[in-house]
Amino acid sequence: xxxxxxxxxxxxxxxxxxxxxxxxxxxxxxxxxALVGIQRxxxxxxxxxxxxxxxxxxxxLPVGALDITFYRDDLSLVAQQPIVKGTDLPFDLxxxxxxxxxDVLYTxxxxxxxMDALIDFGRPRAIRLAVLIDRGHRELPIRADHVGKNxxxxxxxxxxxRVAEFDGSDEVSIARQTRxxxxxxxxx
Amino acid sequence: MTTxxxxxxxxxxxxxxxxxxxxxxxxxxxxxxxxxxxxxxMKGILARPIRKVPALNxxxxxxxxxxxxxxxxxxxxxxxxxxxxxxxxxxxATSSVTKGESLVDTxxxxxxxGAEILVMRxxxxxxxxxxxxxxxxxxxxxxxxxxxHPTQALLDLYTMREHxxxxxxxxxxxxxxxxxxxxxxxxxxxxxxTAAGAELWLCGPATLLRGxxxxxxxxxxxxxxxxxxxxxxxxxxxxxxxxxxVMGLRIQRERMQGGLLPSLREYAAMFQLNAERVSLAKPDAxxxxxxxxxxxxxxxxxxxxxxxxxxxxxxxxxxxxRMALLYLLAGSHEPAHAEAAx
Numbered sequence: 001x002x003x004x005x006x007x008x009x010x011x012x013x014x015x016x017x018x019x020x021x022x023x024x025x026x027x028x029x030x031x032x033x034a035l036v037g038i039q040r041x042x043x044x045x046x047x048x049x050x051x052x053x054x055x056x057x058x059x060x061l062p063v064g065a066l067d068i069t070f071y072r073d074d075l076s077l078v079a080q081q082p083i084v085k086g087t088d089l090p091f092d093l094x095x096x097x098x099x100x101x102x103d104v105l106y107t108x109x110x111x112x113x114x115m116d117a118l119i120d121f122g123r124p125r126a127i128r129l130a131v132l133i134d135r136g137h138r139e140l141p142i143r144a145d146h147v148g149k150n151x152x153x154x155x156x157x158x159x160x161x162r163v164a165e166f167d168g169s170d171e172v173s174i175a176r177q178t179r180x181x182x183x184x185x186x187x188x
Numbered sequence: 189m190t191t192x193x194x195x196x197x198x199x200x201x202x203x204x205x206x207x208x209x210x211x212x213x214x215x216x217x218x219x220x221x222x223x224x225x226x227x228x229x230m231k232g233i234l235a236r237p238i239r240k241v242p243a244l245n246x247x248x249x250x251x252x253x254x255x256x257x258x259x260x261x262x263x264x265x266x267x268x269x270x271x272x273x274x275x276x277x278x279x280x281a282t283s284s285v286t287k288g289e290s291l292v293d294t295x296x297x298x299x300x301x302g303a304e305i306l307v308m309r310x311x312x313x314x315x316x317x318x319x320x321x322x323x324x325x326x327x328x329x330x331x332x333x334x335x336x337h338p339t340q341a342l343l344d345l346y347t348m349r350e351h352x353x354x355x356x357x358x359x360x361x362x363x364x365x366x367x368x369x370x371x372x373x374x375x376x377x378x379x380x381x382t383a384a385g386a387e388l389w390l391c392g393p394a395t396l397l398r399g400x401x402x403x404x405x406x407x408x409x410x411x412x413x414x415x416x417x418x419x420x421x422x423x424x425x426x427x428x429x430x431x432x433x434v435m436g437l438r439i440q441r442e443r444m445q446g447g448l449l450p451s452l453r454e455y456a457a458m459f460q461l462n463a464e465r466v467s468l469a470k471p472d473a474x475x476x477x478x479x480x481x482x483x484x485x486x487x488x489x490x491x492x493x494x495x496x497x498x499x500x501x502x503x504x505x506x507x508x509x510r511m512a513l514l515y516l517l518a519g520s521h522e523p524a525h526a527e528a529a530x
Contacts, residue, residue, distance in 0.1 A: 070233070070241035070271075070515075081204060081519030083222075084229040120238045 003160075006151055009170035012132065015148035016045065019130050020052035022146045023099055030057050032095065032125065036064040038102040038114050039085040044165040045132060046101035064089040066100075071113035093122030099146075103161040105131040108142035133172060135159050204516040208320045208327040211336035212379045220345070220383060226512035227346050227505070233270065234508055244271035244518055250303035252294070253330065254280045254310045259479055259503060260330050260339075264307045267510035276303065291315060295323050305517060308332075313372075326517040334370050340478050341376035343509040345384060347502050348433050351474045358385035363427040363469075365459060366437030366486045369396040369448070373437060373478045378403075378414045388418035391427035392437075392459060395448045424459055431469040435476040436461045436487040452485050462488040466496065474498045 007015070027033050030053065037046030043065045050063045067087045100114050115127055130146035135153040153159060153174065162171045202218040212220070233241055249268040253261050261277070268275045278298070280286070285294060291310070298306065304325040308316050313333030320327040331337040348362070349355040362381055368374045368390050381388045390400055401420045421427050428434055439455060449455050466475060475487075475497045483489045492499060 067229070070229075070243035072243075081516055083203075084226055086229065087232055116242070120241070121236060 003173045003175050005171060005173045006159075007133075007149060007172035009164075012148070012170045012172065015132060016048050017052050019146045019148060020049045021056070023049065023128075023130065024053060024057055026128070026145065027097060030059045030061060032097050033099065034062045034064065034091055034093070034096045035099050035101055036066050036089065036114075036118065038100060038110060039065060039067045039087075040166060041103040041161055041163050042066075042101045044163045045103060046099075049099075049101060049130065062091040064091065066114055066117055068110060068113035068117050071117045073109060073113070087117070089121055093118065093124050095123075095125050097126045097128065098124045099128045099130050101130050103132050103163075104159050105129070105134045105142075105144050105147075106137055106159075108138045108140035111142050112140050132161060133159055204520055206517070207520050208316070208329075209338055209513055209517060210316045210320060210327060210329045210332075212338045212341050212376050212383075213336075215338075215379075217383050220342070220380065223342055223509070223512055223516065224346055224349065226516060227342075227508045230267075230270075230508040230511040230515075231505070233511070234504075240270055240272060242272045243515055244268070244273040247271075247273045247304055247518055248276065248302050249273045249305045249307065249514065250276045250278065250298050250301075251307040251330070252278045252280070252298065252309070254285070254308075254315075255331070257309055257330070259506070260309065263503070263506040264328075264330060264339075264510050264514075267507050268305075268307075268514055270507070270511055271514060273305075273514065276301075291318065292322055295319050299324055305514060326520070328513060328517060331372055333372065334375065335372050336376045337372040337478075338376050339506065339510055339513060340373050341380045342513070343502055343506045344373075344377055344435070344476060344478070345380045346509055347476065347498055347505050348386075348474070350501070350505070351498060352432055357381065359387060360432040361387045361389065361430060362433040362435065363389040363391060363431040364435045364437060365391045365424060365427060365461060367396045367439050367443075368392045368400055368437065369398055370440045370443045371437050377435075378418060382414040382416040382418060385416070386433075388414075389427040389431070390418065390420045391422065391424055393449065393455065394422050397422065424465060425468060428461075428465050429468045432473055433476060434461060434466060434469050434473055435478075436481075437478065438480060439482055439486050441482075452482075456485050460484075460486060460488055461491050463491055463494075466491055466494075476502060478502070 024030055035046040035050050037043035046063050050061045054060050065086060065088045067085045069082050069084045098118060111129060118127060128145040131144045132148040134144055134147045134150045137155055156177050158175045158177055160173050160175060162169055164170050202222045204222060233239060251261055251264055265275050265277060305328060306323055306325060307328045307330050308319055309330040310332045313335035315332050316327050316329045329336055329338055348357060352360055364374050364377060397420055473496060475491055477487055477499050481487055481492055483492055
């Protein structure tokens with residue numbers, strides 16, 4: 001496996017600041033906005049976007065965490081049940097504009113699960129999607145509203161997002177898969 | 189609703205390997221912790237406006253109960269429906285079993301009808317082991333004879349951890365009082381509570397403790413129930429004194445033959461969990477009972493509904509524990525004979 005860095009920590013920071021401006025611009029303010037990170041690496045990214053918005057708008061948006069395990073459409077295909085990581089939505093979804101945040105957008109299936117899960121908690125006015133990396137290869141008609149970086153990939157490649165909160169440092173790298181069975185945790 | 193704090197790093201190292209769950213004796217402590225964490229998530233689902241997730245969409249769960257049951261069967265069926273499974277419910281009193289169909293034939297028929305997860309209760313100890321030998325799917329024991337009632341022990345453990353400060357049972361005194369001899373609940377609880385490191389006391393009339401004293405002191409790391417030593421006594425005051433948890437067990441009138449008890453009234457006088465006896469326990473002790481209760485026999489009505497009683501919590505947690513186990517079992521894909529010891 002050969003690793004190739006595609007985003008440095010600084011580049012990740014700038015992308016998050018830009019996304020935070022885009023989110024506020026699209027909503028024409030912060031009224032009714034809420035951020036929901038998808039477990040696991042979407043959660044710290046959502047918090048960072050909220051920090052950035054607080055810095056330039058002076059408003060703290062509510063941030064939630066969403067675990068999509070029970071909504072996956074491939075439970076009967078995976079070898080073992082995935083570990084559930086916790087859902088915490090400390091605000092009322094009804095009428096809110098929810099921005100889902102994830103690290104990598106790939107097939108779109110995770111986002112489909114996340115939308116199903118969110119709708120079980122209430123009826124948001126709108127759901128938007130912000131991702132750090134869009135690597136293409138969609139299998140569902142889903143697109144992101146806010147993208148940190150578009151990265152053309154082949155299906156054999158693995159996009160690995162590292163965040164300081166879990167991995168010690170911020171970095172995005174791309175690796176070529178050596179065995180078909182290997183998949184990175186952030187990359188589904 | 190649960191918090192992201194449950195996403196503890198390193199928590200993802202344990203995974204579930206059991207194709208069936210017949211007793212908790214083969215379940216390791218890390219696996220029990222996995223069940224507890226998964227149960228926590230399931231409780232989060234039960235607290236939602238829509239108490240249903242599609243995790244087991246299209247999976248077929250069949251409940252086959254050869255013994256009377258309300259709460260366990262309804263609890264399993266509710267759990268399965270909350271996970272969007274399709275549920276078939278068979279009470280043997282109204283099935284072909286009354287025409288003389290054998291257990292083996294019944295299970296083969298249910299499998300041919302598409303059952304994937306079989307939740308089973310049987311009056312004969314060990315019946316689910318036979319079921320697991322012939323059934324191609326997953327067997328989940330809902331109680332067999334005197335032998336085991338794993339989901340009850342796990343929901344008991346979950347309920348205790350909710351109420352004991354810090355959620356750690358190590359060194360906590362747990363007294364189980366009543367008909368230990370006929371109790372599959374007690375036997376499964378011995379495994380989980382000794383694994384949890386609790387100081388376990390079993391208490392009842394000597395006739396209803398038969399054999400337990402031998403197991404309790406002779407623990408050697410195998411062949412006998414439990415992961416450690418426990419105490420056996422007929423002295424209820426000693427059992428209850430300074431306990432953190434007091435659990436009453438049902439006096440199983442249907443199994444009281446051969447003069448095991450002089451009378452229910454004498455049992456109540458000597459062993460009933462009444463306000464006076466429970467006051468010997470710690471001030472913040474909880475009172476548990478797996479149900480159904482004979483109020484006025486093993487437990488006084490005022491104790492059963494007192495502020496210390498967590499009996500309704502047990503019932504509510506039962507649904508969450510069973511959702512967790514259905515979810516975990518449905519994801520195990522080992523080939524039929526990989527698990528020699530189940």
